Amino acid sequence: MTQAPIKAVVFDIGNVLVEWHPEAHYDRKFGEERRREIFANVDLHAMNDRVDRGGDLEELAARLAEDHPEYREEILTWHADWLTMCAPPIPHSWRLLRALRAKGIPVFSLTNFGKGTYRTAAAEYEVLNEFDQDYISGHMEVIKPDPRIYEMLEEGSGLSGASLIFTDDRADNIAAAAARGWRTHLFEGPEGWAARLVAEGLLTEEEAA
Incomplete structure (x- = not known):
């Protein structure tokens, strides 16, 4: 047929x-070792999925940074450097x-x-x-x-x-x-x-x- x-x-x-390669950007900015630590302890991709379902990136990144103050700069980078990653x-x-x-x-x-x-x-x-x-x-x-x-x-x-x-x-x-x-x-x-x-x-x- x-x-x-x-x-x-x-x-x-x-x-x-x-x-779209966020990990590569984080490697350049923070180093691969630090990036691996961040991504192992903070689910940035899950945050991004919430954005893709209609959430506000700036708001979600700020909230996640409050939950993980030890990675505040790195989490906020996802919003601040978003276009550089894309x-x-x-x-x-x-x-x-x-x-x-x-x-x-x-x-x-x-x-x-x-x-x-x-x-x-x-x-x-x-x-x-x-x-x-x-x-x-x-x-x-x-x-x-x-x-x-x-x-x-x-x-x-x-x-x-x-x-x-x-x-x-x-x-x-x-x-x-x-x-x-x-x-x-x-x-x-x-x-x-x-x-x-x-x-x-x-x-x-x-x-x-």
Whole structure:
């Protein structure tokens, strides 16, 4: 049986369009040994998940710093240096997104991102303002890989199953989409994603370069 044609391409953002490596920033700023100690004793990623579910980063960081005064500076760094951690951009991925849109292929975001941090990122990286539809977890108050976030995209777009192709750098997020019948691509670099878009007939090799 022939698969349905692809009607929209869905992009994750962190480590797909813009790099996101908090540990690397903490290593540079505080040293790897201190970073390992901080991350072992303070769950900064859990704090970030709360931001991605709609919480305010500055408020959550301040509260966590009160709970762990011995790591106050390091915890507050997550807010103060957030944009430095959300960098640099991945230019080839930007070109792919724009090439798809130039051909009239709808492009959606599906991203674990806070409301305030997304505004900050979109002011810095203009490509984040170019999606045809945005599905941002902070506004949706649910994060990947919860099946509900994928369901909400289906409800909002009117598309489902193999009419969607989704790329993300996390295998658990990809598996959740695949379970709904979406076509998926585990992002390990823009070259592989480009090749997949060519293989699916969405872009030519020249357009995907």
